[in-house]
Amino acid sequence: xxxxxxxxxxxxxxxxxxxxxxxxxxxxxxxxxxxxxxxxxxxxxxxxxxxxxxxxxxxxxxxxxxxxxxxxxxxxxxxxxxxxxxxxxxxxxxxxxxxxxxxxxxxxxxxxxxxxxxxxxxxxxxxxxxxxxxxxxxxxxxxxxxxxxxxxxxxxxxxxxxxxxxxxxxxxxxxxxxxxxxxxxxxxxxxxxxxxxxxxxxxxxxxxxxxxxxxxxxxxxxxxxxxxxxxxxxxxxxxxxxxxxxxxxxxxxxxx
Amino acid sequence: xxxxxxxxxxxxxxxxxxxxxxxxxxxxxxxxxxxxxxxxxxxxxxxxxxxxxxxxxxxxxxxxxxxxxxxxxxxxxxxxxxxxxxxxxxxxxxxxxxxxxxxxxxxxxxxxxxxxxxxxxxxxxxxxxxxxxxxxxxxxxxxxxxxxxxxxxxxxxxxxxxxxxxxxxxxxxxxxxxxxxxxxxxxxxxxxxxxxxxxxxxxxxxxxxxxxxxxxxxxxxxxxxxxxxxxxxxxxxxxxxxxxxxxxxxxxxxxxxxxxxxxxxxxxxxxxxxxxxxxxx
Numbered sequence: 373x374x375x376x377x378x379x380x381x382x383x384x385x386x387x388x389x390x391x392x393x394x395x396x397x398x399x400x401x402x403x404x405x406x407x408x409x410x411x412x413x414x415x416x417x418x419x420x421x422x423x424x425x426x427x428x429x430x431x432x433x434x435x436x437x438x439x440x441x442x443x444x445x446x447x448x449x450x451x452x453x454x455x456x457x458x459x460x461x462x463x464x465x466x467x468x469x470x471x472x473x474x475x476x477x478x479x480x481x482x483x484x485x486x487x488x489x490x491x492x493x494x495x496x497x498x499x500x501x502x503x504x505x506x507x508x509x510x511x512x513x514x515x516x517x518x519x520x521x522x523x524x525x526x527x528x529x530x531x532x533x534x535x536x537x538x539x540x541x542x543x544x545x546x547x548x549x550x551x552x553x554x555x556x557x558x559x560x561x562x563x564x565x566x567x568x569x570x571x572x573x574x575x576x577x578x579x580x581x582x583x584x585x586x587x588x589x590x591x592x593x594x595x596x597x598x599x600x601x602x603x604x605x606x607x608x609x610x611x612x613x614x615x616x617x618x619x620x621x622x623x624x625x626x627x628x
Numbered sequence: 629x630x631x632x633x634x635x636x637x638x639x640x641x642x643x644x645x646x647x648x649x650x651x652x653x654x655x656x657x658x659x660x661x662x663x664x665x666x667x668x669x670x671x672x673x674x675x676x677x678x679x680x681x682x683x684x685x686x687x688x689x690x691x692x693x694x695x696x697x698x699x700x701x702x703x704x705x706x707x708x709x710x711x712x713x714x715x716x717x718x719x720x721x722x723x724x725x726x727x728x729x730x731x732x733x734x735x736x737x738x739x740x741x742x743x744x745x746x747x748x749x750x751x752x753x754x755x756x757x758x759x760x761x762x763x764x765x766x767x768x769x770x771x772x773x774x775x776x777x778x779x780x781x782x783x784x785x786x787x788x789x790x791x792x793x794x795x796x797x798x799x800x801x802x803x804x805x806x807x808x809x810x811x812x813x814x815x816x817x818x819x820x821x822x823x824x825x826x827x828x829x830x831x832x833x834x835x836x837x838x839x840x841x842x843x844x845x846x847x848x849x850x851x852x853x854x855x856x857x858x859x860x861x862x863x864x865x866x867x868x869x870x871x872x873x874x875x876x877x878x879x880x881x882x883x884x885x886x887x888x889x890x891x892x893x894x895x896x897x898x899x900x901x902x903x904x905x906x907x908x909x
Binding site for chain 2: 423427433434435439441445447449453461463467499510512546552553557559563566567570571582585590595598599603606607614
């Protein structure tokens with residue numbers, strides 16, 4: 373592929389990228405995945421970590437051991453597993469639905485449905501990532517001095533007030549780091565949708581920006597355009613991480 | 629007041645346990661059943677994923693996978709690249725962190741800040757430019773080239789973790805050692821590195837699983853079929869997911885087995901490793 377010498381063509385690759393009819397669809401898909409990571413997974417893993425903290429060491433350790441496990445699997449394996457789970461004809465999810473009495477015509481197409489493919493991929497991603505961040509948050513929780521909870525108890529704080537006034541302020545540094553890392557990770561999502569949807573289908577509705585760059589490089593051999601996509605992806609990641617850090621660090625200063 | 633609170637929690641407790649158990653089941657069920665189904669025939673898998681009827685169970689799918697993707701060859705490549713990458717990462721990462729902690733001037737602080745910033749760049753932003761660079765260095769299609777790429781991706785996190793922990797070692801210890809005539813090398817090898825064993829463990833676990841499970845990097849750096857790693861070989865079953873579920877499941881189980889066995893043996897170190905990394909982070 374390096375047989376021809378590169379020629380300087382200005383911004384042509386970037387123009388080609390923006391003019392591609394998939395561009396806005398792929399960007400939207402990536403933004404949805406970023407939302408799932410930074411908001412849904414973030415809140416869900418925080419919620420899990422608080423529950424683990426409440427149930428005590430023995431039971432908590434068992435739960436931690438189980439929910440961390442998906443993180444040790446390859447994204448390709450995770451994608452394969454969930455592709456089978458969501459299979460329309462023989463998949464366990466649809467078999468469960470028919471066992472519950474859903475008629476065959478009403479069974480969702482999941483990965484074949486343009487509206488359901490990103491939600492389905494998101495389920496697999498939550499399954500993959502939430503356990504890891506629950507443990508990260510748990511590490512922050514056990515470092516909160518216990519006396520603050522005792523004071524809150526004496527003051528008669530409800531669990532909600534305890535969360536707002538004790539837990540969250542102390543967790544602020546963990547929240548900052550996790551949010552930034554989740555954002556970066558969300559933009560790198562590519563192997564899970566690739567393995568789940570056979571390379572990003574149906575009709576690019578399951579393609580993220582990272583997967584688009586990969587397909588442009590390997591399936592279409594448009595190296596210049598692939599690199600243009602990847603550069604934009606990197607810039608977006610740095611920009612988002614920078615903005616989040618600015619906002620969250622400011623909040624940290626205000627609360628603590 | 630306290631009694632009232634206790635009552636309050638007693639009401640919530642079974643609920644808390646319940647939610648966690650349900651989520652743990654959601655995590656465990658696909659994996660456990662994928663394992664069970666990997667011994668069934670395609671027809672049996674598609675008839676019922678949740679059936680425990682193992683009448684036709686066999687290792688046929690595993691045998692086919694081992695020969696189809698030449699599992700042994702892939703395993704050898706994986707182990708070679710994993711060991712080389714981790715050795716380079718640990719050696720360079722700990723040395724860089726040692727320099728940053730000992731020297732600690734403004735230049736070092738800038739380099740450290742740059743390292744942390746690099747953690748925020750997804751690999752997809754630069755992975756496609758790697759091959760021309762590796763070719764120019766005559767490192768394309770080699771274990772060393774691929775290991776160097778994996779190491780450079782792991783170094784920012786390794787330096788970040790090592791620096792965080794080395795800063796907690798009191799300077800007086802190394803100062804006293806210098807007065808006693810101990811060289812910097814010996815301080816690094818005999819004082820710092822033994823204390824850093826937890827961090828080394830964390831780096832090995834976090835980056836080791838990353839390298840083992842990675843799809844993209846070795847696909848870009850290695851084009852020679854005999855040197856490809858295990859995950860790209862497994863990914864070759866992508867198009868057969870429609871039909872050969874037995875092969876897809878068996879290959880997934882095979883490639884995950886080494887990490888899973890290590891996890892079952894050393895689960896405490898795995899969880900402690902992330903916890904330690906997270907606290908410093």
